[in-house]
Amino acid sequence: MSSQQRETVVSVPLTPTRSDLYWRRIFNKYDRDNDGRISYLELKNIIESREYDHDLPDNVVEKIMELGDRDNSGYLDFAEFVEMMHNPDLKAVFGHFVARYVHSIIPNRDPVDTTDGIYEEEYSCWPPAICMILISLIEIVLFCYDASQGKTDATGPVAQIFIYNPHKRQEAWRFLTYMLVHVGVVHLVVNLLVQLFLGVPLEMVHRWWRVALVYVAGVAAGSLATSLTDPKVYLAGASGGVYALIAAHIATIIMNWAEMEFAIVQLLVFLLLTIVDIGTAVYDRYWRHLQQNIGYVAHLAGAVAGLLVGIGVLRNLEKRKWEKRLWWAAVVIYFSLMLAGVLANIFWYSHFQ
Structure with missing residues (x-):
């Protein structure tokens, strides 16, 4: 095998689809003096610290610097650093030396969490988050009629x-349209506020049709x-x-744990919100014996469905093996429960008499 062929085998692509935030974190790590620039010495120290000095001699480091340093300042600023990392000529000129260099400056997850915060970058206003807004408008129109x-x-014609x-x-x-009916203004307003507050952010990341499901x-x-x-x-x-929707937020936190900032805080907030509300309804009904028209079973079942379907349909930015197994488990459990519920409603006559 020729030298050129060996270089092709060990080379890696230099056009990773990463955001500016990803590269900024790497750049900041190796900008040792925090002056917003990477000098020749800093570049050399990076390589030496990873024991690649025998693979990348001084003249190769100089060539890398020359290629990246567009303004000949003797430093790489952030824009030049990112351009260098995406420059296909770098791979063609330096072969496996550059591949090793790239490996040396892209840290493993342990020392620097380069995935943390990627989820937040996925928020987008296009396509517009219209699902929860349209559902809310329909509920308002029907209530007003x-x-x-x-x-x-809830005794009107609609x-x-x-x-x-x-x-x-x-x-x-x-079994579906009851969601459009509300008992009083307070009931309507509370549901509208919560579903807009929780649903729109989900749509901005996962798109409207997933949230609708x-x-x-x-x-x-x-x-x-x-x-x-x-x-x-x-x-x-x-x-x-x-x-x-509440449980869907929990699902997306689970499936995108490494990609979310403050994932543990978000998870605890949504869990606390769900447990307190459902727990209060159960306590009032069975221990305080209050006659309240709160369908806590619908709340609990909705949360379970949101968790299972959320795991199944919401976006998973970085797929891992255990997440694939969890996905299959969620899909099987959800369809099994729904099928059992439908069949019971069709064939369990005595239960409803």
């Missing part, structure tokens, strides 16, 4: 068509679970979908 008829307590009515389970659309999955799971555990309970409100 019933209010114009003097009905704001509410009677869309509310989940346990005595009309054969009207299958009610999570939301609808939570709504469907909420009604199916309630029909089995409280077969005589009516359902109104988007709480199943809202809790699915």
Whole structure:
């Protein structure tokens, strides 16, 4: 094998698709005197510190510096550093020497966390986050129509068509459309604020259709679970979908743990929010015996669905082996639970009498 062929084998691409934030962190690590520039000595020290001085002699380091130093200042500023790292000529000229150089300046994850914060860079206003906004507008319009008829307590003409009515389970659309019905202004406003606050940020990273799947999955799971555990309970409100959004945030934190800043803080906040709300509803009903029209089962089922579907459909920026296994587990569990709920509603006649 010729020398040129050997160089081709050991070379690595020099056009990694990384953001400026990624390169800025690497640049700052090796800008030892924090003057915003990498000098020849700093470049040489980088190589020597990784024991590559025998592979990269002084004249090679000088050539690398000459290629990157566009303004001949004797230093690499950040723009020159990034341009150098993306310059295809670097690989062609220096072969495996440059490949080793690149390995020397791109640190492993242990000393420098170069993936942390990548998730936050994915926020984008295009395509626009319209799903939660459109759903919220529909809920407002339908509520206002019933209010114009003097009905704001889910007894208006629209509410009677869309509310989940346990005595009309054969009207299958009610398992989803109850999310459009609200009992009073406070109920409507709270659901709107929470779903917009939680849903829009998810859409900005994961796109509207993924968030729509999570939301609808939570709504469907909420009604199916309630029909089995409280077969005589009516359902109104988007709480199943809202809790699915809360759990979807937990799902995306789990699947993008290394790519998110302050992941542990975010996870604890969403877990605390979910546990406190559901726990309070359960405590009030079974220990304080308060008669409240809060479908905590729909909340809990929506959260479970949001977690499972979130793991299944939301974006995973850096796929790892254990995450693939978790993905399959989430998909199998979700479809198994939903299938069981549907079949029970169809064939378990005695339960609903």
